[in-house]
Amino acid sequence: MKLTALTAAAAAACLTFGTAASAETLRLSHQWSNTDVRHQVAQIVADGVAEADVGLDIQIFGSKSLFKPREQYRPLSRGQLDMTVLPLSYAGGQQPAFNLTLMPGMVKNHDHAARLSASPFMAALEEKMAEDDVMVLVHGYLAGGFVGKDKCITAPEDVQGLQTRAAGKAFEQMLAGAGASIASMASSEIYNAMQTGVLTAANTSSSSFVSYRIYEQVSCYTPAGDVALWFMYQPLLMNKSKFDSLTPEQQTALTEAAAKAEAFYLEEAKKQDAASEQVFRDAGVEIAQMSAEDFEAWRALAQETSYKAFVEEVPDGQELLDMALAVE
Numbered sequence: 001m002k003l004t005a006l007t008a009a010a011a012a013a014c015l016t017f018g019t020a021a022s023a024e025t026l027r028l029s030h031q032w033s034n035t036d037v038r039h040q041v042a043q044i045v046a047d048g049v050a051e052a053d054v055g056l057d058i059q060i061f062g063s064k065s066l067f068k069p070r071e072q073y074r075p076l077s078r079g080q081l082d083m084t085v086l087p088l089s090y091a092g093g094q095q096p097a098f099n100l101t102l103m104p105g106m107v108k109n110h111d112h113a114a115r116l117s118a119s120p121f122m123a124a125l126e127e128k129m130a131e132d133d134v135m136v137l138v139h140g141y142l143a144g145g146f147v148g149k150d151k152c153i154t155a156p157e158d159v160q161g162l163q164t165r166a167a168g169k170a171f172e173q174m175l176a177g178a179g180a181s182i183a184s185m186a187s188s189e190i191y192n193a194m195q196t197g198v199l200t201a202a203n204t205s206s207s208s209f210v211s212y213r214i215y216e217q218v219s220c221y222t223p224a225g226d227v228a229l230w231f232m233y234q235p236l237l238m239n240k241s242k243f244d245s246l247t248p249e250q251q252t253a254l255t256e257a258a259a260k261a262e263a264f265y266l267e268e269a270k271k272q273d274a275a276s277e278q279v280f281r282d283a284g285v286e287i288a289q290m291s292a293e294d295f296e297a298w299r300a301l302a303q304e305t306s307y308k309a310f311v312e313e314v315p316d317g318q319e320l321l322d323m324a325l326a327v328e
Helices: 002-022 037-052 073-077 096-102 110-117 120-131 169-177 187-195 206-211 240-245 248-282 292-313 317-325
Strands: 024-029 056-061 083-085 134-138 141-148 163-165 201-205 220-222 230-233 236-239
Touching (some): 037 056, 073 134, 096 169, 110 120, 110 248, 201 230, 206 248, 236 240
Parallel strands (some): 163 201
Antiparallel strands (some): 083 236, 141 201, 141 220, 141 230
16 A cells, blocks of 8 residues: 555656656846836746646846847847837838838827727737747837937937937938937947947937936926837737748647737836836936927837838838828
């Protein structure tokens, strides 16, 4: 009887060990701190999958600890990375159409951004991602604004002669058209560039301005308000072959967790703008507001620079641009 009990216990232990050993771990990379909304989105997915108990774990590598910010899409597409949260426009070199996800004046507000994510425009972009063996798990746009080291920036003439960091090619083209000098870098590098005098102005997301403590280096902040020129698509992506290789139960756990994360992302994105304004205000930074007239001046400049260049450079650019602009 003792031997039978011992054998049964040993068998149970082996079964438990076997189950644990067979659990698959997915590696998820991003560039932000663990207080950033994009990390929180990744964590919701990881926690949801863990709670589902389907033999799948997600290990998050934040703060650019696994890959440099702009070097995540390629390893993802090659199966060297399983998941990432990143601005899709970072991969504009591989797929020029992705530059349309960071186009000045394209998105009006957060609810409009959500409609874009569910539109034929986004479906067309997802077809291009599929060519790279990449798929979207969580859609999300973040809004942003401008900071100036020595002055406020609301209208195009305000950036004349400034050394400016712009997030993405389209914004670089527009700001250059306004007379700014451009310094390209990831948002995680803005702080040091401001500190060393490499930059005198920058634009990025509200959450990045806060998580990278940019308020310590600037005198004026123009947050996203009633009008926001800056909206950037920053999804949680996954290698498609890796997703397809998972069991149906694991795929369901991922998609259900992703749905929760996407709902959180939208609501939290709306809060980020006002929250960032308060953080900068509390830090003693002057707050400037972009007017509707300022917004229209920027968009007119974008049409002559960013939009025009996109259509000229991308074979199906006009079609994609029209699809995006058709979303009300």
